[in-house]
Amino acid sequence: MITKQYTITSAQGLHARPATTLIRLVKNFKSIVNIQKGGKTVRLNSMINLLSLTIKGGETITITIDGEDEINAAEALDTFFAEELKNL
């Protein structure tokens, strides 16, 4: 299992558009991916659950990735949070 911490670099946080991209990105992998903010954890396959965390710009979140392709999934998530999110 891989655990990662990311800071949200987009002003609006994980609103509908980046949330859609993130959910779709995770779907490409077999690993189970969970996202945690402030003690609440949800699986990263549900928009409703992701939006209900209300992740805002500047906040820090923790992501855990567990499965056979977890290394590739973690790399994709690195790229998403470090580069793509700013432009969404």
Added chain:
Amino acid sequence: MEKINGTGVSPGIAIGKAFVIKKAEAVVSGILLTDENEIITAVAGFNSAIHLAVAEIEAIIVNAKLSALEEELAILEAQIELIGDPQIAEDVLEKIQSERKTANDALIEVIADVVQVFESMEDEYMRARSTDIKDVGARILKHLNKQHNDTANFNPDTIIIADDISPSDTISMDIKHVIGFATRAGSKTSHAAIIAKAKGIPAVVGCGDGLMSIQNDDLVILDGLSGLVFINPAKEIIEDYRLKREVHRQQAEKLKALKNVPAVTPDGKKIMLSANISGADDMETVHDNGGDGVGLFRTELLFMDRDSFPTEEEQFEFYKQAALRSKNKPVIVRTIDIGGDKQLPYFNIPAELNPFLGYRAIRICLDRTDLFVTQLKAILRAAVFGDLRIMFPMISNIQEVRAAKNILEEAKKELLAENDPFKADIKVGIMIEIPSAAVTADILAKEVDFFSIGTNDLCQYTLAVDRMNEKISHLYDPFNPGVLRLISNVIEQGRKHHIHVGMCGEMAGDPLATLLLLGMGLEGFSMSAASIPAIKNIIINHSEADAKQVYQKVMAMDSSDEITAYLKALNK
């Protein structure tokens, strides 16, 4: 006639006929499934409705790709994910299988629960998403009950009146004839607001129940700036608003035409036109007016209206929000500039005979280094989120610059020890607003990355004129040849030492001064965001070579009367 007050979320004026959208309420049947076969059929029906709903949106996306707005496409893509959300499916199937509810009833209940969760959220943007979720529920339900689409066709100049407007509504509407929205519910982040702003049509939301008295074909006026809705208004009001609409249209066109035009003179000199702001909320107007960033971020707002100094965390949050919303354009943060005419209730500065010549700005910071370090640490940390730069106000000599920079290094050391991420190579500049600083610009230039000329204080200190004293206000004159010579010297020394020179006083936004300053070689003009298009219009229409001639002529004149008369004649 009736007048309703709502919240204006997209500016502009629309005068047209009302089209009222009424929605059929989803009804819970209360029927319970009797056997396994019915349960299997209900589950299959739900799954098939999900597939059909997704397919429908995918088809809309394909058809809409050419004409739809980017915002609309993003909303549709998000809807696909919401419709296929495993959490909704899991909860619906649970109700069908364990509670023996029909797919219709199960879905209505699940959506109602989710909507309630979102409606009770603190975050305004997320609260507004409850409309999207209702919309998703309605779409699945439509397929479940095999209803058909009713696409509305509108006459020209239609104003939509609705409880709230969902993405499905705007997608199925032939929106090209729609000239405005008014909704009973909603906020500035609701769908109607997003679409209206993207389309550049007015919208008023949160109008309350009074709105629902409007009938189809009533004459309606929307004022999207002040948030007013008029129902069947009198002739005079219609005339009045026709005029306002024309004025607004002309202004908006002018603004829009210049927004993405770079501020470059016809002979190729690039000028930075930025804005003066007091908080992150001002950032949107900066972008709307095509600003190249922020030349002066006043931080005093954060210190006023409270009873103690803000903590490092509070300050960090304040600067970070501005950084996040800056679109990576430079933001010059001025360190606290209290004293003089700006007093804090919790920070007692004993009465002084001459507060403008007294204990203020950098002088307080170099004395109360505890306060200064806190602010610098917060700015350094926030600079990770955008191109923040630091500017020290009220510098009168080089020792102050060195002392302030030493304290900045202290702040960095503390952050390093605390293991907090920060921007180590942050750019540092000073305000040139004291005559001694303007005269010794050659000395100061060696210590900093940029200058920003503060003409308001520079003018009052150079001319020995109290800005607040009405009896001598005629002497307060930035076109005084003495002030102009100081400004010119600062710009020249900046150029010689290869540092950027900007201006953030009133003069930077004064169209009368633009050519003169351009001729002096000023590279950055920072002003209230609304002034940017007018100044840009001057810059893109005058060459730097012409501006240099204006400057030379002005420097040969001996009085501000002559100078202003000449500049006024030029501007005609």
